[in-house]
Amino acid sequence: MMDLKEIDGQVQQLIRQVKDDTIQSMSQPIDVDEKTGRKDLVTTVDKRNEQSLILGLRKILPEAQILGEEGFGDQVTGTDGWTWIVDPIDGTMNFVMQQNHFAIMIALYHDGEGVLGYIFDVMNDDLYHGGPASGVFRNETKLEAPEDVPLRDSLIGISGPLLIENQFNLQDVARVSRGPRMYGSAGIEYVATINGELSGYISYLRPWDFGAGKVLAETLGLVVKSIDGTQLDMLSSTVVLVATQRASQEVIELAN
Amino acid sequence: MMDLKEIDGQVQQLIRQVKDDTIQSMSQPIDVDEKTGRKDLVTTVDKRNEQSLILGLRKILPEAQILGEEGFGDQVTGTDGWTWIVDPIDGTMNFVMQQNHFAIMIALYHDGEGVLGYIFDVMNDDLYHGGPASGVFRNETKLEAPEDVPLRDSLIGISGPLLIENQFNLQDVARVSRGPRMYGSAGIEYVATINGELSGYISYLRPWDFGAGKVLAETLGLVVKSIDGTQLDMLSSTVVLVATQRASQEVIELAN
Numbered sequence: 001m002m003d004l005k006e007i008d009g010q011v012q013q014l015i016r017q018v019k020d021d022t023i024q025s026m027s028q029p030i031d032v033d034e035k036t037g038r039k040d041l042v043t044t045v046d047k048r049n050e051q052s053l054i055l056g057l058r059k060i061l062p063e064a065q066i067l068g069e070e071g072f073g074d075q076v077t078g079t080d081g082w083t084w085i086v087d088p089i090d091g092t093m094n095f096v097m098q099q100n101h102f103a104i105m106i107a108l109y110h111d112g113e114g115v116l117g118y119i120f121d122v123m124n125d126d127l128y129h130g131g132p133a134s135g136v137f138r139n140e141t142k143l144e145a146p147e148d149v150p151l152r153d154s155l156i157g158i159s160g161p162l163l164i165e166n167q168f169n170l171q172d173v174a175r176v177s178r179g180p181r182m183y184g185s186a187g188i189e190y191v192a193t194i195n196g197e198l199s200g201y202i203s204y205l206r207p208w209d210f211g212a213g214k215v216l217a218e219t220l221g222l223v224v225k226s227i228d229g230t231q232l233d234m235l236s237s238t239v240v241l242v243a244t245q246r247a248s249q250e251v252i253e254l255a256n
Numbered sequence: 257m258m259d260l261k262e263i264d265g266q267v268q269q270l271i272r273q274v275k276d277d278t279i280q281s282m283s284q285p286i287d288v289d290e291k292t293g294r295k296d297l298v299t300t301v302d303k304r305n306e307q308s309l310i311l312g313l314r315k316i317l318p319e320a321q322i323l324g325e326e327g328f329g330d331q332v333t334g335t336d337g338w339t340w341i342v343d344p345i346d347g348t349m350n351f352v353m354q355q356n357h358f359a360i361m362i363a364l365y366h367d368g369e370g371v372l373g374y375i376f377d378v379m380n381d382d383l384y385h386g387g388p389a390s391g392v393f394r395n396e397t398k399l400e401a402p403e404d405v406p407l408r409d410s411l412i413g414i415s416g417p418l419l420i421e422n423q424f425n426l427q428d429v430a431r432v433s434r435g436p437r438m439y440g441s442a443g444i445e446y447v448a449t450i451n452g453e454l455s456g457y458i459s460y461l462r463p464w465d466f467g468a469g470k471v472l473a474e475t476l477g478l479v480v481k482s483i484d485g486t487q488l489d490m491l492s493s494t495v496v497l498v499a500t501q502r503a504s505q506e507v508i509e510l511a512n
Contacts, residue, residue, distance in 0.1 A: 039434055093434060097411050098453035155353050160436045163419065164427045171420045178295055178349060180416045182438035197354035 004133060007060055008116055011106060012129060014056040018049050018104055019120050019127075022089070032096050041092045046070055049088030049104065057084045057106070064108070067235075069208040079112035079234050085211030090119075091185025099123075103187025107211035112234055117215030119187045128191055128216055136194065136216050145221045146196035151177050151250040154199030156243075157189040158182065162202060168227050168239065168255035170202060176254065186213065193242050194220060200243025200251060202227060210240050223248035227255050260389060263316055264372055267362060268385060270312040274305050274360055275376050275383075278345070288352050297348045302326055305344030305360065313340045313362070320364070323491075325464040335368035335490050341467030346375075347441025355379070359443025363467035368490055373471030375443045384447055384472055392450065392472050401477045402452035407506040410455030412499075413437050413445040418458060424483050424495065424511035426458060432510065442469065449498050450476060456499025456507060458483060466496050479504035483511050 002010070022045060031044045050070045057066055064082035066073035076083060084106065089095050091102035100123045108116040108131075116131040128143075130136035136143045156177040162170050163180060174180040181198060183189050189201040190213030200222075203209075214224045214232070226232055227239040229252045241251055258266070278301060287300045306326045313322055320338035322329035332339060340362065345351050347358035356379045364372040364387075372387040384399075386392035392399045412433040418426050419436060430436040437454060439445050445457040446469030456478075459465075466488070470480045482488055483495040485508045497507055 093411070097434060098448075098451075100453055155349070155440065160430060164430055164436070174416060174420055178353060179440060180420070180438060181440055182436060184411065184435060184437055192354075195354075197356055 001061065001063070004115070007108070008129070008134070010060045011057070011108075011116065011118060012127065014053065014060070015104055015106060015118050015120055015127065017056075018052050018088075019122055021052065022049060022104065022122055026099055030096070039093065041096055042070065043089070043092060043096060045095070046089045046092055047072070050086060053086050053088060053106065057086070061108075067207060067211075069206070076235065079109060081111065083109045083234075085109065085208050085234075087187070087208035087212070090187040090209060094184045094188075101183055101188050102185050103191070105187050105208065105212040107215055109211070109234060114215030114218060117212040117219075119191055119212050119216065121188060121191055126191070128194060130219060131215050132219050136219050143194065143220065146194065146244065148221075148244045148246050149196075149199045150244075150246040151199060153178065154244075154247060155179050155181050155197070156247070156251075157192060157198045157201035157203075159203035160184075162204065162239065168202075170255065173202070173251055173254050176250070186210065190217060190242060193217065193222065199247035200241060202239065202241050202251065204237065205240040206237040207235055210242075213242060217242045221245070225252070227252070229256065257317065257319070260371070263364070264385070264390070266316045267313070267364075267372065267374060268383065270309065270316070271360060271362060271374050271376055271383065273312075274308050274344075275378055277308065278305060278360065278378055282355055286352070295349065297352055298326065299345070299348060299352060301351070302345045302348055303328070306342060309342050309344060309362065313342070317364075323463060323467075325462070332491065335365060337367065339365045339490075341365065341464050341490075343443070343464035343468070346443040346465060350440045350444075357439055357444050358441050359447070361443050361464065361468040363471050365467070365471075365490060370471030370474060373468040373475075375447055375468050375472065377444060377447055382447070384450060386475060387471050388475050392475050399450065399476065402450065402500065404477075404500045404502050405452075405455045406500075406502040407433050407455060409434065410500075410503060411435050411437050411453070412503070412507075413439065413448060413454045413457035413459075415459035416440075418460065418495065424458075426511065429458070429507055429510050432506070442466065446473060446498060449473065449478065455503040456497060458495065458497050458507065460493065461496040462493040463491055466498075469498060473498045477501070481508070483508070485512065
């Protein structure tokens with residue numbers, strides 16, 4: 001097996017290639033299909049990106065299993081050993097409707113612990129990457145941990161459905177904050193939290209939505225938990241909170 | 257009086273200078289005060305920008321009155337003749353909390369009719385400018401009218417307080433759409449609508465929040481109205497809708 005630094009270098013090369021392919025694909029019409037309904041889309045770009053990523057990741061670490069959003073990876077039923085988690089286009093609705101505000105994400109876990117995370121904010125051309133061994137970088141710049149701001153003095157990202165239906169008292173969470181924000185892509189909202197633009201973000205997420213963000217956020221001292229305050233199961237979908245230490249305590253208290 | 261093209265050139269030069277000053281100010285600590293409460297902020301940069309803009313606009317068109325957010329302009333009580341409307345930092349909360357997602361805006365009206373509009377998306381370094389005589393430009397690129405998409409097939413911007421409190425049935429508007437978005441700056445959401453990333457945007461706005469966006473949006477065939485479907489009073493604050501023709505009809509129907 002390659003060492004971690006070598007793996008990291010190759011994954012960065014791979015994700016940059018898939019980013020370039022994505023940009024190029026946007027100059028042509030894109031086929032769009034509904035998955036579970038009209039608010040859950042998939043495109044030919046999601047599918048082709050996932051296939052490219054899986055092909056590349058298999059070469060980089062053949063012994064790893066791969067969990068991918070569009071189902072081209074493995075049937076993953078446990079977290080023992082090495083696991084890649086792949087989201088070929090995060091924020092597909094934004095990708096289709098806005099050609100903006102979407103991400104490509106990859107995570108590497110070992111025995112359920114985060115090792116490497118990658119979030120490519122494609123239209124800003126910013127690759128967020130790193131993990132506990134190296135720290136977190138935006139392109140070549142090493143990032144400092146965001147300030148541990150309380151909810152009251154910060155903006156908070158909340159997904160549309162959760163806010164509208166007032167799930168987990170999230171309307172109160174929004175009222176206590178300086179204001180809610182809603183960008184429509186987990187990757188983009190994780191990045192905003194990592195950058196300190198938001199004190200946190202709450203949404204119903206699947207493993208590929210939070211896999212990469214969890215590695216990067218926890219490396220920077222942020223809290224990533226289920227909204228009820230328990231640890232995440234890496235293979236389950238649930239309402240996930242990423243936040244500063246202080247904001248996470250306040251949100252969990254208000255939400256339960 | 258200069259001709260319109262000359263005025264336009266000078267305003268572009270002025271707003272670029274104020275943008276540069278704004279960027280420079282962000283490398284130093286910024287004094288922040290509350291205006292009406294903890295969710296309504298003003299900074300030394302808002303105040304200094306407004307003073308710079310007013311000084312410049314007085315030279316460009318001495319006979320015009322000036323309505324500015326921070327009160328350094330004139331007591332404007334009517335729309336006869338020439339009127340500048342100035343928002344020195346739109347999205348001050350984002351400016352303070354995110355150093356991102358804010359705008360500088362200027363509008364020129366004559367006898368209540370929009371003549372020129374400017375929205376500077378500072379952190380993307382994109383100046384949206386133009387009016388009915390010339391069309392609308394992003395920097396040097398002339399923009400086409402966004403597609404007349406219906407609400408059902410599009411994303412819609414809705415301000416936090418209106419969505420949380422379900423004012424004007426805006427939760428239903430969000431449910432009918434492909435999803436709500438919330439960026440926290442009228443300028444940024446007008447720009448997203450002009451770019452076709454959103455089919456529209458609904459928020460309680462003051463004249464300096466919608467003055468520039470109204471000129472640009474209407475030039476591109478978008479509808480700008482009060483949420484009850486009536487024409488805007490250029491000197492009053494109200495819940496304002498900007499949207500495509502089709503989305504505006506649907507929103508007004510759902511909201512009333």
